[in-house]
Each structure stands twice: as C-alpha cells, then as structure tokens.
Amino acid sequence: MTKSYDVVVIGAGPGGMTAALYASRANLSVAMIDRGIYGGQMNNTAEIENYPGFKSIMGPDLAQQMYDGSINFGAEYVYGAVEEIVDNGDTKTIKTDSEEIEAKVVIIGTGSEYKKLGVPGEKEYGGKGVSYCAVCDGAFFKNKDVVVVGGGDSAIEEGSYLSGIVNNVKVIHRRDTLRAQKIIQDRAFKNEKMDFVWNTNVVEVLGDGSKVTGVKVRNNQTNEESVVETSGVFIYVGLLPMTEPFKSLNITDVSGWIITNDKMETSVPGIYAIGDVRQKDLRQITTAVGEGGIAGQQAFKYVEALNSKTPVTD
Template identity: 75%
Template sequence: MMEKYDVIIIGAGPGGMTSALYASRANLSVMMIDRGIYGGQMNNTAEIENYPGFKSILGPDLAKEMYESSTNFGAKYEYGTVESIEDKGDSKIVNTDQGSYEAGAVIIGTGSQYRKLGVPGEDEYGGRGVSYCAVCDGAFFKNREVVVVGGGDSAISEALYLAGLASKVTVIHRRDQLRAQKVIQDRAFANDKIEFVWDTNVTEVVGDNMKVTGVKTINNKTNEEGEIAASGVFIYVGNNPMTEPFSNLNITDEKGWIKTNERMETSVKGIFAIGDVREKELRQVTTAVGDGGIAGQNAFEYVSSLH
C-alpha cells in the first residue's frame, strides 16, 4: 500500500518548513521530503541579520529552530530525492528514489542551486580549492589568499566572512559596481583585507594538478588579460532552479523557474510552489517563509474542497 498524506512538501528549506507548520496546524497529515538536511541554503550561511526576531543568528541555528516548529504539530520528515510528480486529478503521486507516495496536494520548495562559471578548471578543482560555500570550506583557507567571484548579496556577505579567516580576499566582479545591499557593500569597502577588481571576468581556474593556485582573468572593457594568485576560489554568480523532476507538468518558464499566482498556485490544480524555486525578484529567507505560509493555508483550503 502506498502511503497517503493530505499534503506532501518537497524540500525542507524555510518555505517548506513554514508550509508544514501551517498545514499540520490545520490538522492535515503532512510529510516533508528532502534529499539532505532540513534548512536548505540556510545551512551554508554564516550569519543571518535580516530575519525578524533575531539581530543576528547563524544559518544552521535558524534552520534548527524552524524545524522544531514545523514538526511540532505532527508533520513527518523523510529523506529522499524526488524523481517526478504524476497528476491524477484529485490526487498526486510523488515518485522518489525511496518509493512513491500519494497526496491530495503537493507543495514544491526545492529551491535553487549555485550556478557555475563554466570555465576550464572549475570542475577539475572542485573540492580542491573551488567552492560555492564559504561557511563550509572557509576554514581550509585560514591565513591564505582567496578570490570571490560575484557582486551580489551572497558574494559580498561571504567575502566578509572569508575576511575573518583569509589573509586577503579579492572580489572579482564583471561590472563596475556591486549589486549587494548598501549596508553589506559599506562593510566590505571598509575592510582592509578585501580588494576589488572591476569589469573583469574569470576565464580559467588554474592549479598545480593537486590544488588551485589562482585564476586567469580578462577585463571586459580593455580586453587586458591577467592572473590573480589564490589558494581558494569562491563562486557566487547566481542560481539555477531545481525543477527538472517537474518538467512533465509544464509549470515552468523558459529558464526553469516555476510560475505561480499570488496564492502560490501553479497552473496544475493542487500543486503549489514556494521560495527560491519560484519566478520572483527577491530570494530571501523572509520571502520563502511568506510563500510557505500562503501555500500551507491554500493547500488546506484545496484539500478541504476535495472531501
């Protein structure tokens, strides 16, 4: 017999956990499925300073607090990688590598993953100097020189984190100004350990066959080529949505982001989407939590209409 739930939530990030809280508190049977530990990208964030109620909190600590709330009313949590969803009208079949489950409604909160530069050496030196997570790997580069590629909130926040460990942080950005919030920019500009290289792209990650030794660059205005020595390369150039398992449902735009209305409903009745996987402007813990609350409540209303 296939296990059946009122609501299955795919992904246990901040949005998924909030949906679980709202749906289970409404007395629905709820299961969250995630291929890793609860919390999503919060686990890769050193410090969160823009979540109400906390002046500053470590990402993994906020994830733990949310998880305890989300399971307080009976929501279950299971490991598994979702491979597809089958739309059967009033029921949905969620197929995973651990088996299949049935639900009245499904909430997709699979988030996004770090985009790669796509340059030579990036894959070759993955785990040997190339990283997408300063919190995970920064300690390996204590008192050494590192490069951060990118100019958004993530890039500059992680550059600040690395400045507390590394001897020097060089931020390489393809534009002539940052996209990060001004408060983060101001901190970075005031930090003596952080230098900026503007209007520049990384063309190759270089190494000695064992580990990274630096990056090759090109100035996109002058075409001048260069090389910057570094033991670590931290890449933050955007994200791609993790929506491949749902391609059969035709709920994404041309870039793979899921399209929803303000009720978090997709074009398929009974399937909702939340958080970073959505087509939206601001991808933050706060916006994911907002999405999750809306989806959890509207999933309750949808499931109630089936009976």
C-alpha cells in the first residue's frame, strides 16, 4: 500500500528537521526523507561558532540534537532518494528509488552540493587526494602539505581547520581578494601555516596513478603556468542546487535554484522550499532553521484549509 502523510519533508538538513518539528508539533503526520544521514553539511563541519545558544559546537553534535528534536512529536525518518514529485492538485506523489508516497504538502530542503573544478585529474584522483570535505579527510594528510582551492567562507574555514592537522595549507584563489567574512579572513591571514596564491586557477590535478602529487596552476593575469607540489587538494569553489528531481515542476530559475516568496511557497500550491536549495544570498544554518519554521507553520495552515473543504461524513 502507498503510504500517506499530511506533510513530506525532502531533506533532513537543519531546515528540513525544523520543518518536520513544526509540522509534527501541529499534530500533522510527517515523513522526513533523506538519502543520507540527517544533518546534511553540518556533519562535514568541524566547529560551528555562529549558531545562537552555543558559543561553539561540533557540527555532528548539533545535527544530532536537531534530529532528536525533529522526531520528538512523531515525525518519521525515511531513507530514500527522491526521483520525482507529481502534482495531483490537492495531493502530491513523491516517487523515490524504492516506493511512492502520497502527501498533501511537500517541503523541499535538499540543499546544495559542492561544484567541481572540471579539470583533468579531478575525477581520477577523487578519494586519492582530491576531497570536498576537510573534516572527513583531513586526518589522512597529517603533517603533509595540502592545497585549498577557493576564497569563500567554506574554503577559508576548512583551510583553517586543516592547518591544525597538516604541515602547510596553500590557498589558491582566482581573485586577488577573498570573499570570506572578514573575521574568517583575519584569522587565516594571522595563521602561520596558511599561505595564499592570488589570481590563479588550478588547471590540472597531477598524480602518480595512486595518489595526488601536485596541481598545475595558471596565473590568470600573466598566463604563466607552474606546478605546486601537494599531497591533497580540497576544493571549495561554489555550490550547485540539488533540484534535478523537481525540474518538471517548473519552480526553479535558470541556474536550478528554487524560487519562493517569503512564506516559502513555490509557484505550485502545497509545495514549499527551504534552506540552501532556495534562490537567496545567505546560506547559513540559522537562515535554514528560520525558513523551516515558516514552512512548517505554512504547511499546517495549508492542510487546515484543505481539510475544511472536505465534506464531513459519518
């Protein structure tokens, strides 16, 4: 039999878990679907310093606390990969890789994933020195030299984290200034184990067949090429929305980000979007949590309105 819920939340990151909490606390039946462990990118973050209520907390610890709260009022956690949402009007069909689920409301919180450089050697040396997660893989490079590619918050924060493990972190950035928050920049510039290479692009990841040995770089001002020897390459050059299963709903912009109003409503009634999957400027745990609360409350109002249209029968 097809399972049926009032609300299905797709994605168990901070926004999704908050939406599940609010909707289930309003006495709605809720399923929270994710293809991986709850917490999303929080599980890849060593230390979180900008979440209210905590001076500092490890990412996985915050993920666990949020999850415990999200299921406290009866929300169910379902493992699966969503492949499509079909809009049937008052109900939606969520097709996963293993089943179909019916819901009155769908809240999309699938987040985003790290962009790839798309250069030779990147794919070939994935797991052999190329990484997108310092917390996951940093320990493999203890007392070695590594490269971080990027200049935003993630690149500099993860570079700082790596500096506590490795011998040296060389940050390679295509511009001549960082995009990271100033407090993060200041810490990095004061870090004696971090160096910076400006106006430079990585054009190839080099290796000996079994592991990374360096990167070929090109100065984008002079076109001069050189090789930087390194044991690891950590790449943080932006994000891509994880919205492929929802393209048929026509709720995304040309880049794939989902468009909503301030109530988290998409252009399809009964479908909401929250967190890093939305078209917005600031992608933080705090903003995702706020949006999750809004979507959970709006889901309650939407279901109430649907139920009020249903004739009462004995």
